[in-house]
Amino acid sequence: MSLPAPQPALDAAEHDLAAISLAVTKKLPIGQKPEPRGQPEIWAESRHHLCESLSGLYASWQGSYYGKSGVAKAFMLDGNGHARDHLDENVIVLRASGSMAKDGDNGMKQREDQEPNHQYHAMVNAINQQSPVAVICGDKNSQVPSKMPHKYNSLDWYKVTHVWTERDRFNVIKYRLEKLESATTGWWVPRDSEPVVELGALGSPVKAHCGSCSSNYDQIYLCGWMCLNSKCEKFWCLPDGDTPDPAQLIYDLRFLKQKTSWVNEQAPISFRFPLYTASAIAGEDYKVENLRGMTCPECGKCNARVKWEGWECTGCGFEHMPRINPLPAASIQDQNYPVTDAYPSSYDSALSHVKLSVEFSHNYRWITYKFNVSATEEGEVVHGIANRVVREETGGPNEMWEDLQTNCHGLVRRELSNALMNSFTINYGMPYKFIAAGESLPFTDAPWPVTEAVSRLNWADRMTSGTAVKDQENFNELYLVAYLQDQSMSYHDDGEKGLGSTVATLSLGGRAEMNFRPKSPFYHGMKTIHYKKKRMTVMTKDDPLPEFPNYEMRKQFLTEIRNGNLSEDEEHERLAEMATALRAAYPSKQSHTKVDDYIKLSLGHGDIVIMRGAHLQKYYEHGVTPKGLMRYALTCRTVLPGHLKESELPNYEVDLTQNEYDGSRIAK
Numbered sequence: 001m002s003l004p005a006p007q008p009a010l011d012a013a014e015h016d017l018a019a020i021s022l023a024v025t026k027k028l029p030i031g032q033k034p035e036p037r038g039q040p041e042i043w044a045e046s047r048h049h050l051c052e053s054l055s056g057l058y059a060s061w062q063g064s065y066y067g068k069s070g071v072a073k074a075f076m077l078d079g080n081g082h083a084r085d086h087l088d089e090n091v092i093v094l095r096a097s098g099s100m101a102k103d104g105d106n107g108m109k110q111r112e113d114q115e116p117n118h119q120y121h122a123m124v125n126a127i128n129q130q131s132p133v134a135v136i137c138g139d140k141n142s143q144v145p146s147k148m149p150h151k152y153n154s155l156d157w158y159k160v161t162h163v164w165t166e167r168d169r170f171n172v173i174k175y176r177l178e179k180l181e182s183a184t185t186g187w188w189v190p191r192d193s194e195p196v197v198e199l200g201a202l203g204s205p206v207k208a209h210c211g212s213c214s215s216n217y218d219q220i221y222l223c224g225w226m227c228l229n230s231k232c233e234k235f236w237c238l239p240d241g242d243t244p245d246p247a248q249l250i251y252d253l254r255f256l257k258q259k260t261s262w263v264n265e266q267a268p269i270s271f272r273f274p275l276y277t278a279s280a281i282a283g284e285d286y287k288v289e290n291l292r293g294m295t296c297p298e299c300g301k302c303n304a305r306v307k308w309e310g311w312e313c314t315g316c317g318f319e320h321m322p323r324i325n326p327l328p329a330a331s332i333q334d335q336n337y338p339v340t341d342a343y344p345s346s347y348d349s350a351l352s353h354v355k356l357s358v359e360f361s362h363n364y365r366w367i368t369y370k371f372n373v374s375a376t377e378e379g380e381v382v383h384g385i386a387n388r389v390v391r392e393e394t395g396g397p398n399e400m401w402e403d404l405q406t407n408c409h410g411l412v413r414r415e416l417s418n419a420l421m422n423s424f425t426i427n428y429g430m431p432y433k434f435i436a437a438g439e440s441l442p443f444t445d446a447p448w449p450v451t452e453a454v455s456r457l458n459w460a461d462r463m464t465s466g467t468a469v470k471d472q473e474n475f476n477e478l479y480l481v482a483y484l485q486d487q488s489m490s491y492h493d494d495g496e497k498g499l500g501s502t503v504a505t506l507s508l509g510g511r512a513e514m515n516f517r518p519k520s521p522f523y524h525g526m527k528t529i530h531y532k533k534k535r536m537t538v539m540t541k542d543d544p545l546p547e548f549p550n551y552e553m554r555k556q557f558l559t560e561i562r563n564g565n566l567s568e569d570e571e572h573e574r575l576a577e578m579a580t581a582l583r584a585a586y587p588s589k590q591s592h593t594k595v596d597d598y599i600k601l602s603l604g605h606g607d608i609v610i611m612r613g614a615h616l617q618k619y620y621e622h623g624v625t626p627k628g629l630m631r632y633a634l635t636c637r638t639v640l641p642g643h644l645k646e647s648e649l650p651n652y653e654v655d656l657t658q659n660e661y662d663g664s665r666i667a668k
C-alpha cells in the first residue's frame with residue numbers, strides 16, 4: 001500500500017487501540033510489581049556464576065548482549081533500558097546495547113548515534129536463520145510485569161522479528177522479540193492476570209514502503225507510519241513531514257501484538273544443562289568443558305564450579321561430585337619436548353640485558369637469570385629443568401603427580417572482588433593471604449607430596465643460592481595451585497609484607513609458560529593516582545633502571561624533585577608535568593603502558609623455579625599460562641616470625657623437621 005493520509009486526530013477505532021495500548025504498556029514501579037505466576041527455569045545471584053554456568057549461551061560479563069560467530073544468542077535485560085522499551089507476556093522491545101556512557105551519578109546515558117554494527121547484523125542473522133535467542137531478566141528491569149524473584153532470571157527463548165532505527169536525541173536501534181513457543185504462558189506473567197491482547201488478535205500491522213528510499217516497514221506507533229531507515233531523508237518523519245512528539249509515541253498494538261510464525265518453534269536446549277558425567281578416558285575430566293558451572297537440576301540456581309571435587313548448589317544444597325579419572329604420569333610425556341636421562345634442553349628465552357649462567361647437577365639443568373630488580377638490588381630467577389631421572393625418582397614428580405590427583409582434597413577457587421580466582425588452590429603451613437585470602441591447613445593434614453615438595457624446595461634453594469642473600473629460615477608455607485585446561489594466573493607478585501625474599505615452586509603435570517616483567521609504573525615511570533579527589537597521571541619517584549624508557553630524563557627529573565623542597569601540592573603538580581613530558585618523549589609508535597617480558601620460562605613436569613630478591617616482588621610481576629590439560633604448582637614461601645598478628649597465627653604446629661631431602665639418589 002502507499003503512505004496513509006495524514007490524520008490530525010485519531011478515529012474511534014484508533015481511540016480504542018490507543019486505550020488498550022496504554023493498558024498493555026503501562027508499567028508499575030519495581031517495588032509495586034505483583035508476584036509472578038511461576039519461577040524461572042534457572043536463576044543466579046551473581047553475574048559471575050551466571051556466565052560460568054551458561055557459557056556458550058550467555059557469557060557477557062558486562063554487556064547485555066551476547067553473540068557468537070556473527071549470530072545473536074542471548075540478551076540480559078536489567079537496568080538502563082530505553083524509554084520505549086517494552087516487555088509483556090510474549091513480546092519484548094529493546095534498544096541495541098552499546099553507545100552509552102556514565103552520566104554523573106545518574107546511571108548511563110546515550111552519547112552518540114547507534115549505527116548498524118556487528119550486533120545489528122547478528123540480530124538480522126538470527127531473523128534470517130530463524131535462530132532463537134535466550135532472554136535473561138535482572139531484578140532492576142522496570143519493564144517486566146512482575147517482581148523478579150532473583151537477581152538474574154531466565155525468561156525464555158525468543159524469535160527476533162524486527163530490527164529498525166528510531167530517533168531520540170540520537171538514533172537508537174531497536175529490536176522486537178516474540179516468545180518462541182506461543183502456546184505456553186511465561187512464568188513472569190503476574191498471578192491471576194489474563195492477557196489483555198492475544199498475539200495476532202488485532203490483525204496485521206499497517207505496512208508501507210517509503211516513497212523516498214523504497215524501504216518497507218511496519219507502522220510502529222499510532223501517530224502514523226514513518227520511514228525507519230536512518231540514511232533516508234524521510235527518516236522518522238510522519239506523513240505530514242513532522243517529526244513525532246516523543247510524548248505521543250503510543251505503540252500500535254497491531255505491530256506489537258502481531259504473530260510471527262517460524263517453521264520450528266521448539267527451544268534448542270533447556271536452560272538447565274545436563275550435568276557433567278565423569279569420563280572413563282583419563283584426562284577428559286580436566287577439560288575446559290568440565291569447568292562450566294552447574295544449572296542446578298533441583299532448584300535452577302547457577303553455581304560456578306568452586307570446589308575441585310565437583311559442583312555444589314548454594315541454593316538448595318544439591319551436590320554433584322563425579323569421580324574423576326586421574327591422568328597417569330606416563331601421559332604427561334610430550335613428544336615435542338622430549339625428556340631423557342641426559343640433561344634436558346631449554347625452551348626459555350630472556351632479553352639481552354638479563355645475565356645468564358648455567359650449571360648441571362643432580363640431573364637438573366639449572367639456569368640462573370640475574371637482573372637488577374631495583375637501583376640497589378640485583379635479583380634472580382633460577383629455573384631447574386628436570387630430566388627423566390628426576391621425574392622417575394622414588395617419591396619424585398611422577399609419584400607426587402599421581403598421588404595428588406587422588407589424595408589432595410579441599411582445593412577451592414577463592415573469592416576475589418566479586419568473582420572467583422581462575423584456578424583451584426589450597427594453603428598448608430603458615431597462613432598466606434596471596435591475592436585472595438583463604439584458610440590454611442596444618443602440614444600434618446597434607447598428602448605426602450606436599451611435605452615432600454617443601455623438603456625438596458628447601459634443598460633446591462640451598463643448592464642454588466650461591467652468593468645470593470639466603471633467607472635465614474626454611475620455608476614454612478606451601479600454596480598449592482591446580483589448573484584445569486585453559487585456567488591460568490595473570491600477572492601478579494608474591495610480595496606480601498613479612499615474607500622472606502625467596503619463593504620457590506615445583507611444577508607437576510602439563511607444561512606451562514611463566515613470564516616475568518617489570519611492573520608498568522616502575523618501567524614507564526608513570527602512574528595514575530587520585531589526589532585531592534582529582535585523577536592525575538604523575539611521574540613515579542622510584543629510581544629507574546638503565547634499560548627503561550627515558551632513563552636520563554627520569555634521573556634528571558628525580559634530582560629536581562629531591563632537591564626541590566616543594567610542598568605536597570607543588571610536588572604533585574610538578575610530577576604531573578613531568579609525566580606529560582615523559583609521555584611526549586616516546587617515539588610515536590612506542591607504547592607508554594605495555595611492558596615486554598624480561599624472561600619467558602617453559603616449565604616442564606618436575607621443574608623448579610626459585611625467585612630471589614625482595615624488590616623482585618615489589619617491582620616485578622609474573623604470570624603463568626599452563627598449556628596442557630592439568631597442572632599443579634606447589635609454591636613455598638617463608639612467613640617470617642612476627643609477621644602475623646596473634647589472631648592470624650595458626651592453632652597448630654608448623655613443624656617440618658622430619659625427612660630432609662638431600663638429592664643423593666639423583667646426584668650425578
Ligand SMILES: O=C(O)CCC(=O)C(=O)O
Pocket residue numbers: 479481489494505507514622624633635
Ligand atoms: O603456577 C605457577 O607456577 C606459579 C603460581 C604462582 O605464581 C603463585 O602461586 O603465586
Ligand SMILES: [Fe+2]
Pocket residue numbers: 492493494622
Ligand atoms: Fe606467584
